[in-house]
Amino acid sequence: MKSLHKLCISTIFIATFSFSDTFHIATTGSDETGDGSQLNPFATIQHGIDAASDGDLVLVQAGTYVENINYNGKNIVVQGENRETTIIDGNQNGSVVTFTSGEDLTAVLTGFTITNGNQFNGGGIYCNSSSPSITDCIISANVGVEGAGIKCANASSPSITNCIISGNTASGNGGGICSPNSLPVITNCTITGNIASNGAGIFLYFSNPTITNCTISENDAIGDGGENGGGGIHCDSSSPSITDCIISGNTTSYGGGGIYCNNSSSPVIANSTVSGNTASVHGGGIDSYNSCSPTIINSTISENTASWGGGVWTLSSPTITNCTIAGNTATSGGGAIESYSSSSYPIITNCTITGNTAPDGGIRSRDAFPTIANCILWNDSPGEIYVYSGDDPSVTYSDVQGGYEGEGNIDADPLFVNPDNGDYTLQSSSPCIDAGDPESDLDSDGSISDMGAYFYDQSPPPNDDNYSLSFDGVDDYVRILDNETLQFESDFSLSVWYKLSILPENFQIMISKQGTGSPNAYGWMYGFSDGANWYTNVENQSGQSSIAGSSYPNIGSLNYWHNGVFVFEQNNTMTLYLDGELLYSTNVGDISPSNDVIADLLLGVDREVQIFLNAKMDEVSIWNVALTQTQIQSYMSTPPTGSESDLVGYWNFNEGSGTTASDATSNSNDGTIVGATWDEDGAPVEPNSIA
Numbered sequence: 179m180k181s182l183h184k185l186c187i188s189t190i191f192i193a194t195f196s197f198s199d200t201f202h203i204a205t206t207g208s209d210e211t212g213d214g215s216q217l218n219p220f221a222t223i224q225h226g227i228d229a230a231s232d233g234d235l236v237l238v239q240a241g242t243y244v245e246n247i248n249y250n251g252k253n254i255v256v257q258g259e260n261r262e263t264t265i266i267d268g269n270q271n272g273s274v275v276t277f278t279s280g281e282d283l284t285a286v287l288t289g290f291t292i293t294n295g296n297q298f299n300g301g302g303i304y305c306n307s308s309s310p311s312i313t314d315c316i317i318s319a320n321v322g323v324e325g326a327g328i329k330c331a332n333a334s335s336p337s338i339t340n341c342i343i344s345g346n347t348a349s350g351n352g353g354g355i356c357s358p359n360s361l362p363v364i365t366n367c368t369i370t371g372n373i374a375s376n377g378a379g380i381f382l383y384f385s386n387p388t389i390t391n392c393t394i395s396e397n398d399a400i401g402d403g404g405e406n407g408g409g410g411i412h413c414d415s416s417s418p419s420i421t422d423c424i425i426s427g428n429t430t431s432y433g434g435g436g437i438y439c440n441n442s443s444s445p446v447i448a449n450s451t452v453s454g455n456t457a458s459v460h461g462g463g464i465d466s467y468n469s470c471s472p473t474i475i476n477s478t479i480s481e482n483t484a485s486w487g488g489g490v491w492t493l494s495s496p497t498i499t500n501c502t503i504a505g506n507t508a509t510s511g512g513g514a515i516e517s518y519s520s521s522s523y524p525i526i527t528n529c530t531i532t533g534n535t536a537p538d539g540g541i542r543s544r545d546a547f548p549t550i551a552n553c554i555l556w557n558d559s560p561g562e563i564y565v566y567s568g569d570d571p572s573v574t575y576s577d578v579q580g581g582y583e584g585e586g587n588i589d590a591d592p593l594f595v596n597p598d599n600g601d602y603t604l605q606s607s608s609p610c611i612d613a614g615d616p617e618s619d620l621d622s623d624g625s626i627s628d629m630g631a632y633f634y635d636q637s638p639p640p641n642d643d644n645y646s647l648s649f650d651g652v653d654d655y656v657r658i659l660d661n662e663t664l665q666f667e668s669d670f671s672l673s674v675w676y677k678l679s680i681l682p683e684n685f686q687i688m689i690s691k692q693g694t695g696s697p698n699a700y701g702w703m704y705g706f707s708d709g710a711n712w713y714t715n716v717e718n719q720s721g722q723s724s725i726a727g728s729s730y731p732n733i734g735s736l737n738y739w740h741n742g743v744f745v746f747e748q749n750n751t752m753t754l755y756l757d758g759e760l761l762y763s764t765n766v767g768d769i770s771p772s773n774d775v776i777a778d779l780l781l782g783v784d785r786e787v788q789i790f791l792n793a794k795m796d797e798v799s800i801w802n803v804a805l806t807q808t809q810i811q812s813y814m815s816t817p818p819t820g821s822e823s824d825l826v827g828y829w830n831f832n833e834g835s836g837t838t839a840s841d842a843t844s845n846s847n848d849g850t851i852v853g854a855t856w857d858e859d860g861a862p863v864e865p866n867s868i869a
Contacts, residue, residue, distance in 0.1 A: 205241035251279030258289030268295035300329035325356030352381030375401035377412030408438030434465030461491035487516030512542030522546035644860030651792025654853035655783035675861035
């Protein structure tokens with residue numbers, strides 16, 4: 179497969195460029211007697227370059243070529259057969275490849291391993307006032323002072339694509355790439371295992387490159403203090419665009435294990451992950467130093483470590499939006515964010531800050547002025563916000579564990595979906611939904627901003643996917659086989675959306691789980707009695723409790739969708755809600771469900787499979803807790819996801835075809851549809867909407 183991949187890449191270059199002449203190079207060739215033809219190749223790549231003119235192709239067979247090549251201003255393509263087996267070895271004799279004569283993007287280097295170079299500037303590749311295309315290369319084990327792998331200097335704008343830059347060592351700046359005063363475009367590259375004093379992966383000085391879809395990992399910046407730093411990336415007076423990147427496992431002896439920003443740098447870091455980096459001093463993930471204004475959006479900063487500011491340390495004014503800052507650690511100061519000095523004005527919006535650890539908890543402010551809005555600060559140890567000195571941060575419309583003074587703030591479990599496994603999205607019943615600043619931008623579903631990094635999408639399902647099941651009142655039903663998750667010993671709740679076109683003339687059951695014959699004639703049922711009346715029943719060996727008959731009318735108007743919820747609380751009450759409003763509640767005495775009843779769960783029919791429902795049903799959910807009225811109202815407009823911890827069965831009937839009603843929970847309580855038909859008239863997001 180690897181060989182096929184290399185062949186495809188070679189074919190792409192041959193197809194993309196129109197070549198005037200092609201010169202062949204092979205280790206078996208000769209510079210003295212060869213003419214560069216396929217049958218009589220040259221022996222060295224440089225000889226092929228010297229023979230070529232703009233627009234030509236130098237095609238190099240697999241092998242090791244011990245030489246140092248210079249394009250000498252020629253816009254040609256030099257292409258190796260396979261980057262793993264076509265090797266240019268610089269023999270510690272200068273830069274392996276040199277572009278210093280104004281070459282442009284049509285000067286292409288592709289398909290090589292570039293290794294064993296040794297030069298002050300650019301041990302592997304040196305670009306000076308030149309902008310070649312470097313693609314599908316391995317650049318490794320080179321040595322230099324600046325840019326051991328690649329150096330781009332003096333307005334160079336090379337395109338560096340699909341390359342592995344690894345194991346290079348710079349005694350100064352930029353183990354992988356060093357870019358002073360240049361604009362490289364770095365795409366789909368892996369930059370790993372490089373060493374330098376500063377910017378072990380990438381060092382930028384007055385440069386604004388574009389870095390996209392790259393992995394920058396396991397690089398080590400070993401500078402001995404001062405303003406050194408940047409295990410992954412060092413920005414000095416530079417503002418790169420960093421998008422869709424993974425910056426992980428990098429280390430520094432000073433600041434910015436992942437990214438270090440200094441001297442008015444303003445990088446934009448978007449849709450990226452900064453994780454598992456280590457700084458000996460501050461900013462395990464990101465260090466924002468003097469007069470910097472980085473913008474960090476839609477990114478994850480996690481599991482980083484430092485003495486101060488495990489996730490982020492700032493002496494300046496970063497803007498951090500829609501980010502997750504989780505699981506970071508600092509041995510002093512703040513685990514998530516450390517904001518230091520009166521020149522620090524960080525703006526933190528719609529972020530989830532959780533599970534960070536430090537002596538002073540999640541966020542630590544020292545004479546700084548953080549502004550925090552629409553955020554979730556939860557489960558940081560030992561606390562969420564610590565003010566070492568100076569004014570308290572401005573915190574508004576945020577969920578802060580333990581509480582914090584400020585408009586719109588709450589102190590409530592945010593109900594993350596699966597925080598133990600790093601899933602900090604919100605359950606549908608989260609108190610953080612629509613709890614953000616009502617004056618801030620709306621979420622993309624048009625609702626009020628949620629708190630935290632992940633808004634809960636309340637958009638209604640597309641009409642073509644919003645189905646219900648129609649029961650004809652003759653012989654339609656759904657059978658769900660008995661399962662221990664559907665057996666209750668105490669509290670439970672049943673929720674159904676239903677739509678009646680005619681009033682029931684007798685008992686009609688929407689949900690039942692009740693055995694037949696002694697000793698199994700126990701369980702529960704929920705539906706309608708004759709006329710416009712309710713019927714519920716819970717029965718065990720001790721007796722039964724019911725809501726039934728003309729004393730309990732109001733099942734809703736015909737031809738409208740309604741949400742009906744039955745809530746059973748052991749030794750307390752059984753309660754009915756219609757469209758989120760309390761209808762009836764009655765004492766149940768000592769009645770409790772019988773958890774040893776051997777009975778399938780039935781939808782649309784009674785336990786004898788004799789009395790059938792004539793209605794449409796949708797969004798059926800069963801819970802092993804007593805839902806509160808607030809939760810019921812929330813689930814009317816925001817249906818469950820299926821991942822809620824107390825949800826034991828959820829059938830939204832959106833399959834639209836087939837004979838299986840799938841359970842959206844992990845309990846696999848799928849039902850077999852008998853007769854009931856799919857209907858495109860699904861339950862609305864809001865109640866009382868007529869079809």
